[in-house]
Amino acid sequence: MRIPAFLFTFLLAPCMASAQDAMLNERAAKDAVQRIVRHSGLQPGFTVVENLDIPTAIAYIKGKQRIIAYNPGFMARVMDSTCTNWSAISILAHEIAHHLLGHTLDPGQVHPGDELACDHYSGFILHAMGATLEEALATQEVTGDPHGTHRHPPKHARIQAIRQGWEEARAIAERREPEPFHVHDAFRFVVRFTGDANTYYVDAEDRLVWFNNLAEPIQFGRLEQFPNKDAKYRLSWNDEDFVVDGREVIWKRTATGMQMKVGTMSVYARQ
Ligand SMILES: [Zn+2]
Incomplete structure (x- = not known):
């Protein structure tokens, strides 16, 4: 029997002795922030506080204090x-x-690309601190949202940003240039998913790509011709499979076998 990945995590948790001291008290959090800041070569200047009223973690400025709650x-x-x-x-x-990049100076603005820049930094600094790539990606693997939200880019893009940061730090440590990812600029299709504000493209080599705010391409999946009249293409997106019909509609088969319309894929030239 194949055990689903999430169940495996559940069975293994709590899987380390450290789970006992997993309650991140303020002293541990302050110590962690000090260590991160030391690896960035900057002087620590943050106030770290616990806050039960926020759902996750947040960076903000209060008066002249740069706070991480x-x-x-x-x-x-x-x-x-x-x-x-x-x-x-x-x-x-x-x-x-978020503090170092100045995002907290204008908290009213929402730029999903800002999130990727911070993810990139977290990957970079975690390599510098000695984490493996898997350890650097662990949080996104469990908390990321596959399709992204108004404020946060999709999980796959965030994982890729962390990976790029981690790889960049490794390349620097090994004194070599990071390898760039090339995209064939003659796009074939434009892909949009319902409820996802991002635009994706299928390039001339049938790669499904998305561009972050630095115009860096991030590959999400592939397009394949489908030998079938009703379904023209198969679109693999992250670890999901979709079917595209002759009328440019993207369909997903639900667990109950129903077909659900989840987006559109139109010819690029017609945009
Ligand atoms: Zn953020």
Whole structure:
């Protein structure tokens, strides 16, 4: 019998002795922030506080103080389900990046690309601190949203941003240039999913890509020709499979076998 991945995580949790000290108290959180800041070569200048009224973690400015607030229950749950304390470090590193990149100066603005920049930083700093790629990605693997929201980009893009940051730090440590990802600019199709504000493209090599705010391509999946009249293409997106019909509609088969319309894929030239 194949055990679903989520069940495996559940069976294994709490899987480490560290799960007992997984309640991230303020001292541990402050210590973690100090360690992250030390690895960035900057002087620490953050106020770290517990806050039960926020759902996750947040960076904001109050007066002249740069504050990082976190919900200890949320942190404990993430550390418990990822089985690693690196997940707490990556969340704090992400919040530190919001301050360092100036995002907290204008809290009213929402730029999903800002999230990716902070994810990139968390991957970078976690490598510098000695985390493996899996440890750097652990938080996103359990908390990411597959289709993204108004404020947060889709999980796959966030994982890719962390991976890029981690790889970049590794390349620097090994004194070599990171390898760029090339996209064939002659796009074939434009892909949009219902309820997802992002636009995706199918390039000339049938790769499904998305661009972050730095115009860096991130591959989400592939397009395949389907030898079938009703379903022209198969679109693999992350770890899901969709079917595209002759009228440019993207369909998904639900668990009950029903077909559900989930987006459109139109020819690029017609845009
Ligand atoms: Zn953020």
